[in-house]
Amino acid sequence: MSKGKTIAPTHVEGRSSRQAHADLPAGTYERELGREGFFGPASQMYHSHPPTAWSAIDGPLLPRAFDANKIGAAHASPWDAQRILSNAHVNFSLWRLDGAMADLARSGDGDVLLFIHEGAGELYCDYGHLSIRDGDYVVLPRGTMWRIEAAGKMSVLLIEALDSAYQLPERGLVGAHAQFDPAVLDIPTIDDAFRAQQGDGDWRVAVKRRGEVSMVSYGFNPLDAVGWHGYLMPVRLNWRDIRPLMSPRYHLPPSAHTTFIAGRFVICTFVPKPMESDPGALRVPFFHNNDDYDEVLFYHGGNYFGRDHIGPGWLTFHPAGLTHGPHPKALAADPGNVDGKHDGIAVMLDTRDALDVAPLPDGVEWLDYVNSWKGYLETDG
Numbered sequence: 001m002s003k004g005k006t007i008a009p010t011h012v013e014g015r016s017s018r019q020a021h022a023d024l025p026a027g028t029y030e031r032e033l034g035r036e037g038f039f040g041p042a043s044q045m046y047h048s049h050p051p052t053a054w055s056a057i058d059g060p061l062l063p064r065a066f067d068a069n070k071i072g073a074a075h076a077s078p079w080d081a082q083r084i085l086s087n088a089h090v091n092f093s094l095w096r097l098d099g100a101m102a103d104l105a106r107s108g109d110g111d112v113l114l115f116i117h118e119g120a121g122e123l124y125c126d127y128g129h130l131s132i133r134d135g136d137y138v139v140l141p142r143g144t145m146w147r148i149e150a151a152g153k154m155s156v157l158l159i160e161a162l163d164s165a166y167q168l169p170e171r172g173l174v175g176a177h178a179q180f181d182p183a184v185l186d187i188p189t190i191d192d193a194f195r196a197q198q199g200d201g202d203w204r205v206a207v208k209r210r211g212e213v214s215m216v217s218y219g220f221n222p223l224d225a226v227g228w229h230g231y232l233m234p235v236r237l238n239w240r241d242i243r244p245l246m247s248p249r250y251h252l253p254p255s256a257h258t259t260f261i262a263g264r265f266v267i268c269t270f271v272p273k274p275m276e277s278d279p280g281a282l283r284v285p286f287f288h289n290n291d292d293y294d295e296v297l298f299y300h301g302g303n304y305f306g307r308d309h310i311g312p313g314w315l316t317f318h319p320a321g322l323t324h325g326p327h328p329k330a331l332a333a334d335p336g337n338v339d340g341k342h343d344g345i346a347v348m349l350d351t352r353d354a355l356d357v358a359p360l361p362d363g364v365e366w367l368d369y370v371n372s373w374k375g376y377l378e379t380d381g
């Protein structure tokens, strides 16, 4: 049975809606001030001006945007991937692979999550063989030996859960088969392709522990299992198999789209879905100060709320402390757009601890992103 909750009405002060994210008082902009990433105490504030309509920000705290398409160098090892953001609990990198990995890889630092942004190929690991394609997540449990033979060029988000493991979120009221049925998770198999790559020869395993790589050499391919059983294994999930939760009358918070949970961070996936149809419901994300979390959004495909300048392969970083929310064009298009569609596909990383931006090649960061919310007064009519 689902756990109960005390009946406790919410305080309403001044001119306010009685329902969050719907029926906003005329001429107002809603901002949510919340804790614990949409799960904790929260209030909605009704402002006379868009909360992101700042005229300037002086200081180190800035919304930032990066064009990962400009990270060009390919690496035969995932451990040489371009780090973009990190903290003590997660490494978030963009990895380009051209052809086959030179060696096997293994992380002693924690689980590895791959998200295939572009390309396709074959993954071989301790557990067998798995074909992979764009839009796939692949969870590789800590300690798994693996390698990829890409069919040409592949670009991959590499999200390392340092000292933790990826799990699925509790589904609560909607049950275990909502969003995706666990039966759609693919696992590697010991098939002919797997057996064909076994045999003698010189093989090396690039083992990463505490951020340092050691090479372990063998005179045979150590992916030599003839069988296995158990319930620890890599899994593959493609975003096309995610059936997103939605309400026609209420814009659900990002937490409704949580795909994986790890130690002190979550991964959410935004996939195409219809617009909310209730005339009074918000259709764009509400402005929010979700100040217990730093937020990273990677744009995989589709058109994400009509953002100018930002397209597939870009990522944005919104550190805790700054309000974020829809850009002027998206906000202007919201009212009455009931027949539209949310057609963006994006991967979100929300971290409980502050992220550091790694040194990046020149031109990757779009330095004018902080000014991209200007223009509400021209477009909000």
Ligand SMILES: [Fe+2]
Residues within 6 Å of the ligand: 288, 290, 295, 324
């Ligand atoms: Fe956010």
